Amino acid sequence: MKLLGYLKKEVTTNIYRFTDPSNPERFALSPKVVKNRYEITDLLSSTSGFGLVFIAKDTKLLNKKVLVKAINYKKAFNKNSLDAKEKILLRRKNLKLESQILLKLNTLNVPCLPLFIDYIEGYSPSIQWPDGNVGVGSPAFDDLAMNEPYFILQYIKGQTLSEKAEKQDKSALSWQIEVLKIAQRVLNILDVFHGGDEKVESYIYQDLKPENIICSPNGTYTLIDFGGVALNMHDKSTTYNKGIGTPGYMAPEIADPSIKKIDKTADIYSLGVLIWSLLMKEELIKYVDENGIIKNFSLNTIEDYVFEPVCQIIKKAVQPDPKARYKNASQMYGKITSALQKLNSINYVFKEDVIA
Amino acid sequence: MITYPVTNDILWKELREESQEIRGSFFEKKILKCEEKFKSEKFIGYTLPNKMFNGQKEFLEQTNKIFYPLINAMNKINSTMLPELIDVFVCSEGEIKKLMLVMEYIKGYTLKEAVNHYKSYKKQSADFPTTLNISKFSKFLKKLTDFSEDLLNEGYFHLGLYPSHFILPKSDVIRLTGLRFIMKTEGFIVNDPRIKSLKNEMKYSFMPPELYTKIYKESNNSINAIAVLAYQIGILILWGYYQEDLGIYRIADNQIDLSDEIFDIVPYNKKRKVSDAVWALLDPDPDIRLNTLQEIRECLDSIE
Numbered sequence: 001m002k003l004l005g006y007l008k009k010e011v012t013t014n015i016y017r018f019t020d021p022s023n024p025e026r027f028a029l030s031p032k033v034v035k036n037r038y039e040i041t042d043l044l045s046s047t048s049g050f051g052l053v054f055i056a057k058d059t060k061l062l063n064k065k066v067l068v069k070a071i072n073y074k075k076a077f078n079k080n081s082l083d084a085k086e087k088i089l090l091r092r093k094n095l096k097l098e099s100q101i102l103l104k105l106n107t108l109n110v111p112c113l114p115l116f117i118d119y120i121e122g123y124s125p126s127i128q129w130p131d132g133n134v135g136v137g138s139p140a141f142d143d144l145a146m147n148e149p150y151f152i153l154q155y156i157k158g159q160t161l162s163e164k165a166e167k168q169d170k171s172a173l174s175w176q177i178e179v180l181k182i183a184q185r186v187l188n189i190l191d192v193f194h195g196g197d198e199k200v201e202s203y204i205y206q207d208l209k210p211e212n213i214i215c216s217p218n219g220t221y222t223l224i225d226f227g228g229v230a231l232n233m234h235d236k237s238t239t240y241n242k243g244i245g246t247p248g249y250m251a252p253e254i255a256d257p258s259i260k261k262i263d264k265t266a267d268i269y270s271l272g273v274l275i276w277s278l279l280m281k282e283e284l285i286k287y288v289d290e291n292g293i294i295k296n297f298s299l300n301t302i303e304d305y306v307f308e309p310v311c312q313i314i315k316k317a318v319q320p321d322p323k324a325r326y327k328n329a330s331q332m333y334g335k336i337t338s339a340l341q342k343l344n345s346i347n348y349v350f351k352e353d354v355i356a
Numbered sequence: 357m358i359t360y361p362v363t364n365d366i367l368w369k370e371l372r373e374e375s376q377e378i379r380g381s382f383f384e385k386k387i388l389k390c391e392e393k394f395k396s397e398k399f400i401g402y403t404l405p406n407k408m409f410n411g412q413k414e415f416l417e418q419t420n421k422i423f424y425p426l427i428n429a430m431n432k433i434n435s436t437m438l439p440e441l442i443d444v445f446v447c448s449e450g451e452i453k454k455l456m457l458v459m460e461y462i463k464g465y466t467l468k469e470a471v472n473h474y475k476s477y478k479k480q481s482a483d484f485p486t487t488l489n490i491s492k493f494s495k496f497l498k499k500l501t502d503f504s505e506d507l508l509n510e511g512y513f514h515l516g517l518y519p520s521h522f523i524l525p526k527s528d529v530i531r532l533t534g535l536r537f538i539m540k541t542e543g544f545i546v547n548d549p550r551i552k553s554l555k556n557e558m559k560y561s562f563m564p565p566e567l568y569t570k571i572y573k574e575s576n577n578s579i580n581a582i583a584v585l586a587y588q589i590g591i592l593i594l595w596g597y598y599q600e601d602l603g604i605y606r607i608a609d610n611q612i613d614l615s616d617e618i619f620d621i622v623p624y625n626k627k628r629k630v631s632d633a634v635w636a637l638l639d640p641d642p643d644i645r646l647n648t649l650q651e652i653r654e655c656l657d658s659i660e
Contacts, residue, residue, distance in 0.1 A: 061441050062424070064431045107397045109463045111529050115440045119393060157434045218506045219499060220436045220529060 001160060001214065003055075006043045011134045015125045018043040027132045028052050028072065029125040033059075034150050038068055046072060051095070051227055055155065065155040066117060071095050071148070073126045079140035088127065088141065092149050094227070097241075099151035101203070102226045110192040112185060112222050115154040124148030156222045161278070162210035170281050171305035177343050179278045180310065180336050185221045186213070186271055187336070191329040194264040196232070204230040204239065204262060208270035209249045210278065230262065237261055247292030248284045249273050252320050255291050265322040268332055272317025272325075279306050279314075294318065307346070309339035367392060368401070368445065368458065382536055382557060388458060399442055402457040412452055419455050422536075425550065427457070429538045433510050437503050437532050462533070464525035471519070471599045488596040490626055494656045497589050499530055501656070504585050505649050513541045513581040515554065517588045518562045519595060546579040561595075562588050565611055565640045583642035586652050590637030593630065593659075597621045611640045626659070633659050 006018035006028070014033070020026035030040045030052070038056040044067065045053040052070045057063040071091045077084040096119070103116045123146055128139040139145075161182065168175045186208070193203040207228035214222045228244035238260040245254045251269035253259045273294060277284040279302050289295040297318055299311045313335055319325045326332040367390055374387040386401040404418055423444075430441055443458040465473065500517055507513055516537030523531040536557070539548035555571050564587035569575045591612070594605075598621060605613045612618070619631045633655050639645035646652050 061444060062427045062431060064427070064441055065434060103394060103397065107395065109525060111525055112436075115442075115460055116394075116397075117440070117442055154440050155434065156436060216436050217509075218435055218437055218503045222436060 001044060001156075001158065002163065003042050003044060004046060006046075008042065014123070015134055016040060017132060017134065018046075026074075028074070029129060029132060029134070030054055030070070031123050031125060034068055035120045035122045038066060038150075038152060039063075040068065046074075051225075056152075058152075067114070067153040067155050069095070069098070069151050069153060070124075071126070073130055077130065079130050085141065085144070088144055095149050095151070098227045098229070099149075101229050101231075102151075102153070104197065104200075105193070105203070105226070108192055108195075108197060110189055112189055112220060114156055114222060114224060116151065117154060118152040119149065120152070121147045121149050156214045156216060156224070158214045158216035158222070160211050161213040161215055161221070164215050165210055165278050170279055170302075173307075173343065173347055176279065176306060176310055177340065177347065179275055180313075180340050180343070182213070182221055182278075183271060183275055184333055184336055184340075186223070186274075187329040187333045189223055190264070190267050190271070191333070193229075194267070194329060199233070201232040201234045201236075202264055204232065204264060205267050206230050206242075206245050206250065206254060206262075206270075208267060208274055209246045210274060211246075232261065232263070245270070245292070248277070248288040248294060250292060251322070252293050253322060255293055263322065264328055265325045268317050268325045268329070269319075269322075271332070272314050275310070276302065276314045276318065279310070307339075307343055309342050313339055368399075368443070368456070370401070371398070374398075386456070387461070398461045399458050400439075400461045402459065403447075403454050406449065406452065415452055415454065423455060423457060425540075426535055426538070429512050429540070430535065433507055433512055433538070435503065435506055437530060438535065439531065439533065462523045462525060462531045464523045464531070467519040467522040467524060470524055490593070490596070490622075490630060491660045493593070493596045494660045496530065497592060498653060498656050500589065500592075501585065501649060501652050503530075503532070504581075507538070508541060508544060508581060511541055512538050513546055513584070514538050515546070515551070515567070515584060516558065516562070517585070517592070518559055519592070541581050544581050546581050546584070551579070561612075562591050564588075564642065564645075566642050580642050580647055582649060582652070583645050583647040585649075586637045586646040586655075587642075589652060589656070590634050593634055593637070594618065612638055614638060629659050 005021065007021055009017050009019065010032070011017045014031055016030050016032055018028045018030065028043055028046055030043070033039050034056065037058060037060050039059055040054045040056050042055040043052065044055050052072045054068040054070065056066050056068045058066050073088070073091070076091060077087040099116060099119045102113065105113055106116050125134065127141045127145045127148060130140055131137070190205065193205055196202040205223070205228065207225065212223060212225045214224055216222065228241070230242050230244070231240040233240065239262050242260070242262055243254060243257070249270045251262070251266040253262050254266055273284070282301060287294050287296060299315060303311050313332070317325055317332065326335070368388045369390065371387040371389055375385065383402040384405040386403070388399045388401045389397070404415065404422065408418055427441065430438060439462055440460040441457065442460060445456055445458070446453050447456050448454070504513065514532065514534070514537055516534035521532055521534035523533060525531060537554065539546050539551055541547060552571060552574070558571070560568070563571070564584055566577055567579055567584060570577055570579055594612070605618050614635055619627055622630045636646050636655055646655055
């Protein structure tokens, strides 16, 4: 995983300030040590909407590398506004929920997820110094500063799928085969997600995209970031946490506020777009409208070099009408298995030709 | 339930009944829970058994010798195939204070257990295939090769690549235990002095002759990790067909008798390819045996 390249500066004996060298307005504060155990070393990811992910050393386990997920308060609240405290508390509730969802998914033995290691509450400099200028001006919300939630995750070695895809020849048959195999891995995960448990009818990942999949050197793929997971509770007509997604990858019903309940086919849609984007030579963003939804979807972008069974899978998965998509992960998995058999036989003939 | 004294903010509790069901040849293992933090999730605690030492001082020495290299190796390797370290704490057992290493509990069958289940199904149903699907198995062995390469790049090697150490969770992911068998390497040579501590712990049938000589006859020969990998993959192929120990085919100095008879179990259409591969992988001389990762991968391709 590439680091953001933020500059780390010690601003007090217990606070770091990470600043984007190209834009000093982009910054993040962190405690140097979380709960006397996890020493922050770098900023790995910073999405303005949701979270900060730091790399840290677990000092209790001989400096084992871990990830620390924290709340990104950038522009989330104004310290003078009346509802600032409510906004802070809501963000905290969401982070806690994310940690509980990950723990639940670990308990359900969902394959290829990072392990939840710990949930702790500790000091947050971002609450006291929301403008980032530590020591300048009066601090805000001293009473909230000491019980900021953090959760600790397994560090996964590897690169994101988007980093991996950049280096590939999109028209190569071997890459098409690999993309289908990756899709099968993701479907294995989604299958368990969608099955839910005794309390939750189904978990919907919602935010499937290449940046959220880590490819490790030993060939495993890990799904990361659970801040966007939506919950369909038994006997409820609305989906909790609906509406989180990335432009281009999110299904139309996720972006449509008039639709209150989404189902597992929202993830099928995102996976279809993910396969398409991994095989397309152009940028996906060219096909995204102002609402963040794919406009003018066309297989013309890939059908010159992508084999027909793969095109058909993408086409079926990205249907705007959820009922027209694959019904569930196992149905799509079956279609991909058939496509892989065809592609492997073509690959075999190619290899034989080369040898001959 | 035993409540261990709290040395940090995680209060671990042992599930004593479940602990009794897990075995390990070296560590004492406990199933642990912490409902406050992890609800119903289980973890596994590793500690050293009392029989290994006399008194607290010796225990601390043993702990330093065994736990710290293990933690260091796991931190450096950072592989998703190995269990994740979670915590370490001190607990009291009688008068002795012991260190307990808490790790991820990997849910799933070991390859050995999976095969035993498979065998029992096979007996019940005539439709079950009676022989190993070597194509699928060779893909599994390629993953082991990738894993070993990953370890070697970090200066380590897992000497215990055998069925009781492979755990198969729900997906096609393979996880590995047997962490004591992870040894330091330099330039693909296993140079970890702890190698001799594996006496009586390694499975005979998975020890190539040069490793057997090194451990049991205390020779000074160097151990090429990739040649050991080739040998263990060769044994795994035979194990895959026989699904049991290959004791009857073992001859002097821990070599396997590779006469035609051992390959009678392989279906006719695969026999030639499998026997060629196994001969190349199990050559008793590590210099003649396949000893590059590329050669091993090509060999596995040939039987796929």
